[in-house]
Amino acid sequence: MSEKDLSALDAQAIQRQTQCPVVIFDSVTSTNTVAKEYAAKGCPNGTAVLARNQSAGRGRRGRSFFSDADGIYLSVILRPNEAFSNISLITPAAAVAVCDAIYETAAVDCRIKWVNDLFLRGKKICGILTEAVTDAKSGVIDSVVVGIGINFCGDESALPAEIRSVAGFLFEKNPTISKNALAAAIVNCLTNRLAAADFAAFVPDYRRRCFILGKEIEFVQGGKTVHATAVDIDENCGLKVLLEDGSSTVLRTGEISVRPAD
Ligand code: BTN
Numbered sequence: 001m002s003e004k005d006l007s008a009l010d011a012q013a014i015q016r017q018t019q020c021p022v023v024i025f026d027s028v029t030s031t032n033t034v035a036k037e038y039a040a041k042g043c044p045n046g047t048a049v050l051a052r053n054q055s056a057g058r059g060r061r062g063r064s065f066f067s068d069a070d071g072i073y074l075s076v077i078l079r080p081n082e083a084f085s086n087i088s089l090i091t092p093a094a095a096v097a098v099c100d101a102i103y104e105t106a107a108v109d110c111r112i113k114w115v116n117d118l119f120l121r122g123k124k125i126c127g128i129l130t131e132a133v134t135d136a137k138s139g140v141i142d143s144v145v146v147g148i149g150i151n152f153c154g155d156e157s158a159l160p161a162e163i164r165s166v167a168g169f170l171f172e173k174n175p176t177i178s179k180n181a182l183a184a185a186i187v188n189c190l191t192n193r194l195a196a197a198d199f200a201a202f203v204p205d206y207r208r209r210c211f212i213l214g215k216e217i218e219f220v221q222g223g224k225t226v227h228a229t230a231v232d233i234d235e236n237c238g239l240k241v242l243l244e245d246g247s248s249t250v251l252r253t254g255e256i257s258v259r260p261a262d
Helices: 003-007 011-018 031-040 087-106 179-195 199-209
Strands: 022-028 048-054 071-078 111-113 117-120 123-134 141-151 216-221 224-233 239-243 248-251 256-258
Touching: 011 022, 011 048, 011 179, 022 031, 031 048, 031 071, 031 123, 031 141, 048 179, 071 179, 087 111, 087 117, 087 123, 087 141, 087 179, 087 199, 111 199, 141 179, 179 199, 199 224
Parallel strands: 022 048
Antiparallel strands: 048 071, 071 141, 111 117, 117 123, 123 141, 216 224, 216 256, 224 239, 239 248
């Protein structure tokens, strides 16, 4: 297949490999926004919304997500079963599912930077934004939309200058798989992980892939920069850290950066 064919998105090709509904748009503001609208209308578990371009791709913490490179912009509607109570575990489970999908299809081993960034060759190649959809009447969480943005193929020059030093691509050139195959594998890995009898079984895989353990990190707390060592991932995917005064704490959300070695 030519590079152009590998980059072409095709709903039927994805649907054949997933048995889940797939919708592809040329351009939307954000696939998460569209998927949330679909979810509110009752679309089933596993419905996948993709776009070739996003005019207002969203990242975590109100940031924008650059969506103009050769990327996969995919949002999956998930309807956790009743027994599933811990919504906050969906994001780290999704990070493992995307790593699994990339490994299964392309034999490429990505690493996770807590909480949910995927790294390859020291650069972020994928970000994940999970958003809950609540029932307008009851206020109860009805479904969850997991939005995944992957820089598929390209080189640094395709990225805006401000993210060039931190962002990279799954393939720098000559992709070995199609976007359709990868998107289908992501939907399958994600829905399988969610349906697993022991949902939390993904945590050891998360820990194994998390590259920050043992590293010097920093994070902002109460307006101050705190230095610490990342020690472990607990059973809820919290990050156990050792502070400079010898005490320990567990970070539940937020963002850390790895400090460069001296
Ligand atoms: C992050 O790195 O902060 C998360 C980025 C998530 C980007 C994806 S692209 C598909 C979906 N649609 C969006 O607007 N955001 C997510």
